[in-house]
Amino acid sequence: MQIAKSWRRQPSNLRLEGTRCTGCGQLEFPTVIRCAQCGEIEFETYQFAGKGKVIVASTVYEATRDFGEHVPYCAAIIELEEGIHLATMITDVDPADVTVGMEVEMVTRRIAAQGDNGPILYAYKFAPQLQIL
Numbered sequence: 001m002q003i004a005k006s007w008r009r010q011p012s013n014l015r016l017e018g019t020r021c022t023g024c025g026q027l028e029f030p031t032v033i034r035c036a037q038c039g040e041i042e043f044e045t046y047q048f049a050g051k052g053k054v055i056v057a058s059t060v061y062e063a064t065r066d067f068g069e070h071v072p073y074c075a076a077i078i079e080l081e082e083g084i085h086l087a088t089m090i091t092d093v094d095p096a097d098v099t100v101g102m103e104v105e106m107v108t109r110r111i112a113a114q115g116d117n118g119p120i121l122y123a124y125k126f127a128p129q130l131q132i133l
């Protein structure tokens with residue numbers, strides 16, 4: 001992903017900020033410009049809690065240049081507590097240990113960099129939720 005494009009997406013990339021439709025209440029992530037449920041074009045900002053569970057996961061051994069530094073990594077679809085599904089990378093755990101149903105939470109991590117001296121892009125990934133005993 002280009003750095004300039006990611007800069008525009010900072011609220012969603014760093015804070016998991018989406019939208020709630022003012023017409024029907026539908027939540028969306030990432031943001032949309034027209035509600036798929038009712039056609040409304042007015043939205044309010046919605047802050048997702050950043051917790052969810054893995055619904056499908058796969059280990060990636062070969063990736064595009066942008067993600068090559070992360071291999072092998074776990075690519076997953078998760079379901080947020082609010083019901084939204086999103087694609088993400090699971091971090092802070094061996095990819096082989098990621099299981100369907102695993103409870104995860106959003107963390108901010110390095111995604112890519114432009115060259116050795118260029119800007120570094122940070123964005124959300126998800127990590128296993130810490131269990132408080």
Ligand SMILES: [Zn+2]
Pocket residue numbers: 021022023024025026035036037038039040
């Ligand atoms: Zn709507």
